[in-house]
Every structure is written in C-alpha cells, then in structure tokens.
Amino acid sequence: MFIGHFVPAELLQLVAPNTPRWVALAGVSFPDLLWGGTVLAGVETVEWNRDSPLQKDIKFVKYPYSHSLVLATLIACIPGLGIGLWFGPAAGLVFIAASASHWLLDTIVHLHDLPILGFNRDKKVGFGLWRYGWVALLVEYAFFAIGTLLFVPRQSWTYVLVAGLILHMINLNSFIGLTKKNLIPSGKVYAALTFVGFGAAIWLFNAAY
Ligand SMILES: [Zn+2]
Known part of the structure; x- marks a missing residue:
C-alpha cells in the first residue's frame, strides 16, 4: 500500500x-x-519476481523490524522519543501512532506475510486484497479520497486528490500488470525506489495546506 x-x-x-x-x-x-x-543492508529479505510486475507476486520473506505490529512499533518509539523531546510529547505520540497505522492498513492488502510480534514463534496475517488487482487499485484510491474529504480542509481537496492520484498511478503496473515482465530489476532497486516514492509523497502532502 x-x-x-x-x-x-x-x-x-x-x-x-x-x-x-x-x-x-x-x-x-x-x-x-x-x-x-534494511533490504539494502541485507537485514530483511524480499524475494523478487522478474517474471511478474504484480505486488501479489513479490514475496516478503522476512521483515520483522519494519513490518511487525509489536517490534516495528517499538522501533518507531526511538525516533518518536526524539521527536517528542524536540517538538513536545504530542508530536512523539503522533509519530508512533502514525507508524503503527501502517501495519494495520498493510494487513488489508498483503498476502498473509505480516508478522504480529516480530520475534520468536510468530503468527503472520494479511487479508490479501492484492490478489484482486483492479479492486485493490480502486479501493486504495477510494479510501484515500474519502479520508481526504473527511480530514483535509476543503480548499486543499483538489491539490491533495490530484497529487494522490499521480502518486497512485506510479504504482499502476504493480496492480494490474500492464507489462508481462517486471520493469524493476531487483528487490534492492525496489527498496531504493521506496525512498523516492515516499520522499515525494511526504514533500507533496507537506506542501498541501
Ligand atoms: Zn509497508
């Protein structure tokens, strides 16, 4: 997501x-x-599929530090604490809550690969909406649009909805597979692109209103 x-x-x-x-x-x-x-550092692992561009064909083999409910939220407390000390406790809590929300939303789309604890004998969850590419594509944008209409000031609706649509379309191939082969050559390249995608999103939405 x-x-x-x-x-x-x-x-x-x-x-x-x-x-x-x-x-x-x-x-x-x-x-x-x-x-x-962590993927670039080789600490977490992803099994890349060169023969399919679809999200559902990427195997997230091991990512307990970034994508478990408990351990990842504990790790988010480290920057959260720093932010809390610098900008006040509310800001620290906002950061930690925001980070925890990432796991909850990922459970909707991921395929039963999200660890709960992040250590020991763990359970994995994921409802697998990514199996239905077109549905996942439409549901994610509809969710984004409804959230924007509910929570963003009216004068910024157009900007946020258009910026979100452009960012969403960058991922189009991973939902519906316009190409047969995966245009992204490896998991490490994909990991590096994560910084570009999220960096652009943070920058665009920060400038929104
Ligand atoms: Zn994620």
Whole structure:
C-alpha cells in the first residue's frame, strides 16, 4: 500500500493540529522507509519476481523490524522519543501512532506475510486484497479520497486528490500488470525506489495546506 497510508496522517493532523505536518507524514511512511534501508543492508529479505510486475507476486520473506505490529512499533518509539523531546510529547505520540497505522492498513492488502510480534514463534496475517488487482487499485484510491474529504480542509481537496492520484498511478503496473515482465530489476532497486516514492509523497502532502 502506498497513498492509502496517508489517510491516518490526515486524521492525526486534524486531531493534533499544532504538530508539524511532516511528523505524521514521516510516521506513516516510517515502516516502508525502514524496510528500504534494511533490504539494502541485507537485514530483511524480499524475494523478487522478474517474471511478474504484480505486488501479489513479490514475496516478503522476512521483515520483522519494519513490518511487525509489536517490534516495528517499538522501533518507531526511538525516533518518536526524539521527536517528542524536540517538538513536545504530542508530536512523539503522533509519530508512533502514525507508524503503527501502517501495519494495520498493510494487513488489508498483503498476502498473509505480516508478522504480529516480530520475534520468536510468530503468527503472520494479511487479508490479501492484492490478489484482486483492479479492486485493490480502486479501493486504495477510494479510501484515500474519502479520508481526504473527511480530514483535509476543503480548499486543499483538489491539490491533495490530484497529487494522490499521480502518486497512485506510479504504482499502476504493480496492480494490474500492464507489462508481462517486471520493469524493476531487483528487490534492492525496489527498496531504493521506496525512498523516492515516499520522499515525494511526504514533500507533496507537506506542501498541501
Ligand atoms: Zn509497508
């Protein structure tokens, strides 16, 4: 999931309006940014599929640090604590809550590969909406659009909806498979692209209103 993750950031901004906007935006992005780093470092592993561009054909073999409910949220407390000390406790809590929301939303689309604890004998979850490419494509944007209408000031609706649509379309091939082969050559390249995608999203939505 990509733009859908930014709905909790919109909600948190409404609940804690005095928090700098980038805090919630960085919080919801944190697990995927961490994942980009751990995959590049070889700490977490992804099994890349050169013969399919679809999200459902990527195997997230091991990612307990970035994508478990318990361990990843504990790790998010480290930057959360720093942000809390610098910008006040509310900002720290916003960051941690935003990061935890990432796992919850990922459970909707991922295929039974998201660990709960992140250590020991663990259970994995994921409802697998990615199996239905077109549905997942439409549901994620609809969710983003509804969240935007509910939580974002009216004067920014057009900007946020258009920016979100452009970002969503970057992922189009991974939903519906316009190409037969995967245009992204490896998991490491994909991990590096995560920084570009989420970096662009944080920057665009931060400038929204
Ligand atoms: Zn994720």
